Amino acid sequence: TAKPGNPPQQSQSRIKGAESFLRNVLASMEAVYLNRNPSAKAILELVRSVDNDKICYDHLAFRTFGTDGHGIDSLANFFLDFGYTRQEELSFPAKKLKAFWFSPPPNSDAAYDGDGVHGPLPRVFISELLVDLMSPQTQDIIRKYTGSSHKGKKHAALASALGSLTWEKPSHSEFVQLARESEYAAWSLVNGYAVNHVTISTHRLKSHLRNIKNLNEFIEENGYKLNSEGGVLKVSPDGLLLQSSTLADSVYFEFSDGITTTVPCSYIEFAERLVLPQFKHLPETEVKEQHRRDGFEVGNADKIFESTSKQQHTGKA
Ligand code: OOG
Ligand code: NI
Numbered sequence: 001t002a003k004p005g006n007p008p009q010q011s012q013s014r015i016k017g018a019e020s021f022l023r024n025v026l027a028s029m030e031a032v033y034l035n036r037n038p039s040a041k042a043i044l045e046l047v048r049s050v051d052n053d054k055i056c057y058d059h060l061a062f063r064t065f066g067t068d069g070h071g072i073d074s075l076a077n078f079f080l081d082f083g084y085t086r087q088e089e090l091s092f093p094a095k096k097l098k099a100f101w102f103s104p105p106p107n108s109d110a111a112y113d114g115d116g117v118h119g120p121l122p123r124v125f126i127s128e129l130l131v132d133l134m135s136p137q138t139q140d141i142i143r144k145y146t147g148s149s150h151k152g153k154k155h156a157a158l159a160s161a162l163g164s165l166t167w168e169k170p171s172h173s174e175f176v177q178l179a180r181e182s183e184y185a186a187w188s189l190v191n192g193y194a195v196n197h198v199t200i201s202t203h204r205l206k207s208h209l210r211n212i213k214n215l216n217e218f219i220e221e222n223g224y225k226l227n228s229e230g231g232v233l234k235v236s237p238d239g240l241l242l243q244s245s246t247l248a249d250s251v252y253f254e255f256s257d258g259i260t261t262t263v264p265c266s267y268i269e270f271a272e273r274l275v276l277p278q279f280k281h282l283p284e285t286e287v288k289e290q291h292r293r294d295g296f297e298v299g300n301a302d303k304i305f306e307s308t309s310k311q312q313h314t315g316k317a
Contacts, residue, residue: 019105022082025161026117029060032163033195033266037249039224040198040268044116046222047200047215051207054115057122058201058271059101062160063188066128067139070146070153072100075193078157079124090298092127095305096134097184099127101296120289122199125296129185138181141174145189160193167192172259183264183309190253190263197245197307199269203292212242212272219246219270227267227307234300240276240293243300245269248308264308 083105104121152166179186273292
């Protein structure tokens with residue numbers, strides 16, 4: 001349904017305006033993330049420092065409470081308004097989570113060959129806790145805080161870009177109650193809509209770090225711990241989506257009852273997408289992102305969720 005009276009140039013420039021706003025919002029979300037997570041920031045700089053490379057983000061990820069409009073949709077609406085398309089659902093019954101991923105608007109990258117949020121627009125991964133499946137005690141705590149945010153759920157993207165919770169700070173004992181039942185729930189209560197992680201697209205690097213195994217070695221040689229849940233390298237059943245991640249940075253958090261402890265904040269992920277079998281014949285210089293494995297993988301994601309779990313920080317490794 002074409003709109004008469006809107007010449008192509010005019011709608012083009014409207015799209016450009018919207019896209020630059022979208023990128024500014026992503027940049028604010030990223031700034032919050034870089035300020036709070038020194039390891040993630042240092043790793044981005046380290047990867048850039050090898051052969052003076054540029055970073056492309058494969059995706060940004062967010063967590064939400066799936067109750068009364070505070071779930072995936074609360075944040076997805078912003079991305080949908082700016083041209084993203086909802087893709088497959090992923091389901092994690094044991095963790096009582098579900099997720100959707102969103103693909104960026106097509107053909108919007110021609111004028112943007114910069115670094116990070118000024119490069120190709122990232123995919124977006126948004127998950128939600130299935131709050132109805134939690135214990136009554138945990139549900140009460142979650143609803144107490146989501147309820148206290150009034151219409152905050154309509155402004156999830158703004159909250160993320162500002163690095164502000166839309167609800168009041170919880171007490172330490174409420175945080176502990178949630179952490180006992182769901183690490184994800186506890187994380188979300190104190191981090192809200194903040195970026196959970198950014199993901200470096202390794203195959204779009206120029207240096208030898210484009211091979212994710214080299215990148216993993218490089219990260220560990222530089223003294224950072226990788227999430228070893230189910231093995232450091234997560235591989236999809238088709239062998240084409242390879243992922244790894246660091247363990248989340250910790251930040252001091254002052255609870256409403258005056259207790260201050262460290263809580264897990266965000267981590268950084270790495271993803272290598274291999275060329276699909278039907279494009280194997282293409283010369284390397286002609287391979288574009290659309291010729292590579294797209295989407296996400298439940299088996300990989302299930303392990304990556306553990307990157308914020310305290311057990312990994314203190315236990316084995
Ligand atoms: C998301 C974990 C899953 C991926 O790329 O599959 C994920 C999270 O920790 O919230 O990032
Ligand atoms: Ni991810």
